[in-house]
Amino acid sequence: MSLVGNWSYPTAMKFGAGRIKELPEACAQAGMKRPLLVTDKGLADLPITQATLDIMEAAGLGRGMFSDVDPNPSEINLHAGVEAYKAGGHDGVIAFGGGSGLDLGKMVAFYAGQTRPIWDFEDIGDWWTRADADAIAPIIAVPTTAGTGSEVGRASIITNSETHEKKIIFHPKVLPAVVIADPELTVGMPKFITAGTGLDAFAHCVEAFSSPHYHPMSQGIALEGMRLVVDYLPRAYADGTDLEARANMMSAAAMGATAFQKGLGAIHALSHPVGAIFNTHHGTTNAVCMPAVLEFNADVIADRFDRAVGYLGIEGGFKGFQSFVQDFNDSFEIPRKLSEMGVSADQMDALVEGAIKDPSCGGNPVELTRENLRQLFEDVI
Numbered sequence: 001m002s003l004v005g006n007w008s009y010p011t012a013m014k015f016g017a018g019r020i021k022e023l024p025e026a027c028a029q030a031g032m033k034r035p036l037l038v039t040d041k042g043l044a045d046l047p048i049t050q051a052t053l054d055i056m057e058a059a060g061l062g063r064g065m066f067s068d069v070d071p072n073p074s075e076i077n078l079h080a081g082v083e084a085y086k087a088g089g090h091d092g093v094i095a096f097g098g099g100s101g102l103d104l105g106k107m108v109a110f111y112a113g114q115t116r117p118i119w120d121f122e123d124i125g126d127w128w129t130r131a132d133a134d135a136i137a138p139i140i141a142v143p144t145t146a147g148t149g150s151e152v153g154r155a156s157i158i159t160n161s162e163t164h165e166k167k168i169i170f171h172p173k174v175l176p177a178v179v180i181a182d183p184e185l186t187v188g189m190p191k192f193i194t195a196g197t198g199l200d201a202f203a204h205c206v207e208a209f210s211s212p213h214y215h216p217m218s219q220g221i222a223l224e225g226m227r228l229v230v231d232y233l234p235r236a237y238a239d240g241t242d243l244e245a246r247a248n249m250m251s252a253a254a255m256g257a258t259a260f261q262k263g264l265g266a267i268h269a270l271s272h273p274v275g276a277i278f279n280t281h282h283g284t285t286n287a288v289c290m291p292a293v294l295e296f297n298a299d300v301i302a303d304r305f306d307r308a309v310g311y312l313g314i315e316g317g318f319k320g321f322q323s324f325v326q327d328f329n330d331s332f333e334i335p336r337k338l339s340e341m342g343v344s345a346d347q348m349d350a351l352v353e354g355a356i357k358d359p360s361c362g363g364n365p366v367e368l369t370r371e372n373l374r375q376l377f378e379d380v381i
């Protein structure tokens with residue numbers, strides 16, 4: 001193993017119940033006087049969003065909002081958001097919501113001042129250096145789910161509406177200047193979203209923990225993130241008003257996204273093209289794929305999970321962990337196969353090509369090929 005790595009850790013975080021009230025101070029800290037709140041269609045009219053707009057308005061920040069954001073945001077959403085940003089004379093973005101609102105909001109702030117096509121900034125090599133860094137607007141992130149961890153990420157996933165491929169757009173300055181993580185904002189999440197987003201955080205931690213790259217800090221964060229999900233997701237699922245559980249799940253989400261700087265793997269390589277083609281919920285897709293990927297990687301990762309399971313309160317070493325994962329999924333009514341989510345094998349060639357191109361392949365502990373990816377797809381569909 002090469003003991004070399006490039007490490008970057010999260011940003012300023014205001015964590016705790018009720019801290020959305022500190023949004024005006026966060027805007028001042030980030031240098032915003034006329035922010036645009038970017039969220040998704042489902043959140044736009046909800047009380048938590050309207051209350052946040054009220055806080056902005058009372059502080060003289062206006063109540064500008066853009067909410068034409070799909071569950072898997074595309075460049076069409078992005079161009080509309082940039083148009084709204086420019087038309088409103090905004091000077092920063094409040095990215096508000098789950099993964100779609102956070103990802104699209106970050107990209108509006110990134111792209112509003114650029115002149116090249118968005119795909120020129122895909123996370124390939126040093127393509128991020130093509131961007132005019134001085135033209136990137138400041139970002140405040142306000143998560144309303146506990147899953148993606150996009151609030152502490154330096155990238156967004158945007159779906160190409162023409163090719164149906166998910167693309168990762170990266171730039172160091174896409175990392176939000178301030179995060180407000182207020183668990184009260186997550187109380188109204190429906191059970192299936194609580195489960196799907198929570199299992200997304202779990203997948204991030206599991207894949208980071210499995211990744212072969214050297215990053216001991218991420219390894220420790222991934223382990224504790226897994227424990228938080230194991231301990232608190234059942235409580236958040238059973239009682240959405242359990243603020244202790246909601247808060248710990250928000251921590252787990254941020255920890256998962258911090259940990260996966262160490263790498264993601266086959267779970268995400270599979271789920272990204274599935275989501276792009278079939279528009280499935282990302283976290284739920286990850287959960288369905290996890291048991292098959294754990295079995296696929298078993299020979300390489302069993303030893304490290306043998307050491308970890310005691311800390312997680314799971315018996316039976318790696319085999320016990322595998323059994324736990326399937327039982328955990330079942331307890332949240334997660335389908336056992338993707339076919340139950342509308343995914344079909346008639347797009348197999350496109351799924352395999354999308355997976356082999358996905359950057360997540362590089363973090364899998366077993367080398368991924370078209371052949372073994374096809375077998376994995378057959379197993380999970």
